[in-house]
Amino acid sequence: MNSTMFYTVKKGDSLSGIARRHGTSIEQLQKINRIRNPDRIKEGQVIALKAKAVCKVDVQLLDHERNPMKNAKVRLEYSGKSKQLSSGNNGRLPSIITNTPQDVVKISIARMDGTWKQITEIASDWGNKLVTLVSPKVMIETKTMPHPKGANGKPKPDPGRANKTPVTPPKKPEATDAKGKSHGDYGDGKGPKSEHQNDENGMPITKMTNDQVGLDFLGGYTGAKITEDDYEDAAKQLGCEVAAIKAVAEVETKQRAFDEKNRPTILYERHQFAKHTNPENKYNKINPDISSSIAYTCERKTKGGSVIPNDERYGAYGENQYKRLAKAYSLEKEAALKSCSWGKFQIMGFNYKAAGFNSVLSYVQAMCISEREHLKAFVKLVNADQIEKNALINKDWRRFARKYNGSSYKKNKYDTKLQEAYKKYAN
Structure with missing residues (x-):
């Protein structure tokens, strides 16, 4: 943690003493740390010393195809100030710092006629943030051509x-x-x-x-569906009930393994892309909409009540996920494929070895073929982890959800959903 930005309260500290030692005021520390009573701070409490530690707001503009919108004129109104800024080559505006986390930032963009259109407003909120704004239109660079002239030198x-x-x-x-x-x-x-x-x-x-x-890995779709015999055979290999396997498929993709274009259903994870690029986090600054240490969220609002832009949320399965994947695939192919969950059982690409494949590409190509390939990969994946396998056999949905979906399973109620889906198929 940056010692010039934050301070950890020690035994015997007072807010006035902390303010004096770091060249600030009690009032400023109260504002940026939301401290109501300056006489009540606790040992071990982390205090921000400067507003830019927690009140910085960055804005990035992207067009409909997720290409940066450079040289866009934007006006930001906040904390009694108004700034007119231009976006750089990566679509980013210079950072601003609000006075407090409660301040509202109004974002307006210049029209062609020079007037301004307010497109959104956000709460600065606690913690530095990047607001990604995606235009419903595509920004292009082109030039006008001269009107053709006739033999007399005048315009035709x-x-x-x-x-x-x-x-x-x-x-x-x-x-x-x-x-x-x-x-x-x-x-x-x-x-x-x-x-x-x-x-x-x-x-x-x-x-x-x-x-x-x-996306050159797409192709080979056969449309082969999973039969009851396939489910029975998979259950025998795992030593579990058919209803348990069907429950996982139900919760992961609602039984929809391919989209209307016969592409495997995917969910793109930007924090996984950031993790698997070489080096890690390589594209976080220039492509934060598809590469970030922070995962997408399912929520529409933060705890503070400020609206999370659409591009910061997962969104539904479908075209939006493939647009994200396509952008990441243009940067690093293997990292992009590892960063999606694929098919009926939503197995992450980075699990390709556990699913029985020598490379992430061969795994993804198999996922493009049929639901039956999805089931085969699921059986190998679960068989490779005895804890996960035992949890599925014993219908210990809490433990299975933790292994299969990660530590956030409680937040998304995966264990409860699995249990309810199992009861449906068991009956």
Whole structure:
């Protein structure tokens, strides 16, 4: 912990003495630490010495494709101040520091006509935070083309829309189908592209394309469903009841193993991506929406009541998860694949060895094939951990949830959900 920012109260300390030794005031320490009675501090209590230790707010702007919005003009209003700032190449604004954690920050963005539009407001709250704002539109860089001129040197008259050759829009990406074709929503990972053309009358046309990294591991989907015989065989291998296995599938994905484009259901974990990049946390500063030491949250509000932006929450299974994965995949492929939970049983990519595979890529490719492959991986994963296996056999849902879902299982009530799902299938 930074000793210039924080101080741990020792026996015999007083707030006035701490303030005097660190060149601040009792009132300031009360404000930033939410201390109502300056005469009541406890030994071992950690006190922030400066506002920037707990009241710093960072803002990052991303477009719809999660590309940084650079050079955007933003106005921040807080603590009686108003600052007009421009975002950098990574979409980040310079940091601000509010007076207290209770201060509200109003965020406005400049329109093309120079007026301002307020897009949100947040509470500074306790603890430094990054607010990621995602635009519903794509930001592009292009240039206007000069109007074509005739032989007399004057601009050619516009022949009118009716006489123009219609521009054929780009074909929609081809979705994954049961024949195993890859989903084609993504390109080279460099964001939207602009292409300049002219129609037959010489009028300039700018065509835009949506472009992210290619997910080349997708393909091979067969659509094979898990049969009752498959469940019976898996239960025999594990020594548990069929209802117990079905309960896990129910809680993890509500029985939906693939999406409407025949891609395996995934949940992208940004804190896992940060952990598995080389070095760790490599992209936390420039890509905090997909790489952070802090996991996404299921909650809509913090304890202090401030709204958590949509991009800081998990969100539903589906397209949003694949957009996050595509962005991470353009940075580090293996780390990205390890950072998702895959398929019917939502097995994390970094568990590929326990699931019986030599590489995370081979594991993910198997998850793209069918539900039956998901079940095979689940059996191997549970068989590899005797504690987890015994918990499933004995229907010790608390212990199984802790092993399978981690220490946050209580918060998400995984053990309770597993027990209820088991009762349904057992009956």
